[in-house]
Amino acid sequence: MQRAALILALTALAGCGGGAVWGWHVVSPMTEQGVRNLEFLIGGLWNTVALSLTAMALSTALGLLVALPAFSERRALRAVNRVYVETVRSVPILVMILWVYYGLPVVAGVAINVFWAGVLALALSDSAFQAEIFRAGVQAVPKGQSEAAQAIALGRVDRFRYVVLPQALRRILPALGNQFVYVLKMSSLVSVIGMQELTRRANELVVTEYRPLEIYTILVLEYLALVLLVSWGVRRLERAMAAGQ
Amino acid sequence: MTETVISLRGVAKTFGAFRALDGVDLDVARGEKLVVCGPSGSGKSTLIRCVNGLERHDEGEIEVEGRRLEPGTLDAVRAEVGMVFQQFNLFPHLTVLRNLTLGPMRVRRLSRADAEARARAMLEKVRIPEQAAKYPGQLSGGQQQRVAIARALCMQPRVMLFDEPTSALDPEMIKEVLDVMTDLAAEGMTMIVVTHEMGFARRVADRVAFMDAGRIVEMAPPAEFFAAPRTERCRAFLANILGH
Ligand SMILES: Nc1ncnc2c1ncn2[C@@H]1O[C@H](COP(=O)(O)OP(=O)(O)OP(=O)(O)O)[C@@H](O)[C@H]1O
Ligand SMILES: [Mg+2]
Numbered sequence: 001m002q003r004a005a006l007i008l009a010l011t012a013l014a015g016c017g018g019g020a021v022w023g024w025h026v027v028s029p030m031t032e033q034g035v036r037n038l039e040f041l042i043g044g045l046w047n048t049v050a051l052s053l054t055a056m057a058l059s060t061a062l063g064l065l066v067a068l069p070a071f072s073e074r075r076a077l078r079a080v081n082r083v084y085v086e087t088v089r090s091v092p093i094l095v096m097i098l099w100v101y102y103g104l105p106v107v108a109g110v111a112i113n114v115f116w117a118g119v120l121a122l123a124l125s126d127s128a129f130q131a132e133i134f135r136a137g138v139q140a141v142p143k144g145q146s147e148a149a150q151a152i153a154l155g156r157v158d159r160f161r162y163v164v165l166p167q168a169l170r171r172i173l174p175a176l177g178n179q180f181v182y183v184l185k186m187s188s189l190v191s192v193i194g195m196q197e198l199t200r201r202a203n204e205l206v207v208t209e210y211r212p213l214e215i216y217t218i219l220v221l222e223y224l225a226l227v228l229l230v231s232w233g234v235r236r237l238e239r240a241m242a243a244g245q
Numbered sequence: 246m247t248e249t250v251i252s253l254r255g256v257a258k259t260f261g262a263f264r265a266l267d268g269v270d271l272d273v274a275r276g277e278k279l280v281v282c283g284p285s286g287s288g289k290s291t292l293i294r295c296v297n298g299l300e301r302h303d304e305g306e307i308e309v310e311g312r313r314l315e316p317g318t319l320d321a322v323r324a325e326v327g328m329v330f331q332q333f334n335l336f337p338h339l340t341v342l343r344n345l346t347l348g349p350m351r352v353r354r355l356s357r358a359d360a361e362a363r364a365r366a367m368l369e370k371v372r373i374p375e376q377a378a379k380y381p382g383q384l385s386g387g388q389q390q391r392v393a394i395a396r397a398l399c400m401q402p403r404v405m406l407f408d409e410p411t412s413a414l415d416p417e418m419i420k421e422v423l424d425v426m427t428d429l430a431a432e433g434m435t436m437i438v439v440t441h442e443m444g445f446a447r448r449v450a451d452r453v454a455f456m457d458a459g460r461i462v463e464m465a466p467p468a469e470f471f472a473a474p475r476t477e478r479c480r481a482f483l484a485n486i487l488g489h
Contacts, residue, residue, distance in 0.1 A: 147299055148334035148393075152348035152400055153324035162347055166338050 055122035063130020089128035118190035137168035177234030255305035267459035283456030327397030335381035387418025
């Protein structure tokens with residue numbers, strides 16, 4: 001799929017300056033206008049990356065926190081986990097973004113800027129999925145592991161921290177990688193509240209240049225590059241964590 | 246007068262409606278080696294898992310080193326009781342050395358240097374000092390089980406529990422594990438060993454217990470136990486397991 005898209009894009013680019021249908025000059029590094037536009041487009045990169053990274057870090061922490069009560073022997077605590085997961089994941093991300101940006105300030109009585117509204121909305125949405133991933137990961141660690149930890153008298157917290165969690169993390173790393181890619185892509189939705197990230201910039205440029213095909217193709221390539229980078233990073237991390245075992 | 250290390254009085258454990266332990270009375274003296282055998286499902290594992298609180302007994306009392314086993318004393322009791330599992334249960338994400346130092350550092354609050362010194366001494370004792378830097382997955386079954394024994398010993402327990410420690414091993418590796426256990430017995434460790442290795446029982450045990458349907462049906466020194474089993478069930482079991 002990704003390769004096909006790349007080939008398609010490259011063939012399109014090869015036609016640069018050619019037929020009347022194409023208007024690659026608007027994003028061509030050969031023309032002054034193209035360079036200006038490319039710079040404008042790529043200028044959204046930092047915001048997309050910062051938004052995604054922050055949201056991912058927050059949602060991972062939140063996801064783990066929300067997963068914890070799922071392991072409790074107490075029914076009420078397990079219910080807290082279920083209610084959170086079911087509620088939060090039933091809200092569409094776009095709706096979450098709108099709600100956090102326009103609704104939360106009214107409820108909480110604090111102004112919230114676009115960046116943090118985006119981070120919060122993405123992190124909240126994603127945390128429900130993260131919680132499920134953590135729960136499944138922890139439950140997949142064989143019971144004998146926690147029993148062996150009990151047998152050497154490790155307390156509850158130490159058992160989780162030193163024995164169960166590290167093994168769960170190794171198992172869920174591919175799923176966490178997926179989730180990161182997902183957050184990265186969903187960050188494009190934050191454009192609707194005016195966040196100057198990749199998608200917003202592309203939209204703004206399309207309005208002035210009237211060249212949606214060319215500009216959105218560049219946008220596709222930008223996300224492709226980011227996602228490939230993430231995949232590569234996750235695979236490296238997997239290999240590093242699997243070393244020796 | 247011998248000192249009692251483990252004492253069980255009327256211990257029962259039910260899973261749903263099923264009584265896995267059905268009133269067990271047992272005293273184990275300091276330095277004693279008790280071998281427990283019996284058919285599958287007779288409650289052998291449940292018995293020793295109750296002794297270190299991996300299963301919570303529903304009735305009766307368990308005392309270890311004079312301390313009653315209850316939620317508040319669990320960790321204190323476990324620190325004195327080492328356990329070796331059939332499936333080794335080593336921590337696969339930690340090196341052999343870290344498997345051994347985790348308990349001493351987190352529970353006994355030893356410094357890393359002290360914990361490592363102790364770990365290396367224990368690896369020496371189980372005859373695999375050269376494996377310290379490896380991960381469990383890189384070792385043979387016999388080596389893994391010896392690491393598991395060393396991990397338990399690093400906590401300097403007063404009692405060692407073994408749940409079929411050689412059942413998951415290839416025949417050629419059984420001996421290396423039994424040898425280590427025999428050494429340990431010779432040093433005076435108090436041991437409860439669930440096993441069907443009757444040769445080991447003859448050589449090492451002070452008493453052999455036969456369990457059936459959640460009860461200790463027979464218990465006697467090995468010579469007597471093997472020569473003259475009193476119950477029909479025990480005779481049948483021994484005939485079956487000794488292959489005649
Ligand atoms: N967690 C559990 N839930 C339900 N039943 C259990 C559980 N643990 C053990 N049992 C049942 O209790 C009985 C005794 O089990 P236990 O493991 O103590 O037997 P065992 O003598 O060790 O057998 P084996 O030789 O097969 O290991 C079995 O019938 C088993 O099915
Ligand atoms: Mg068993």
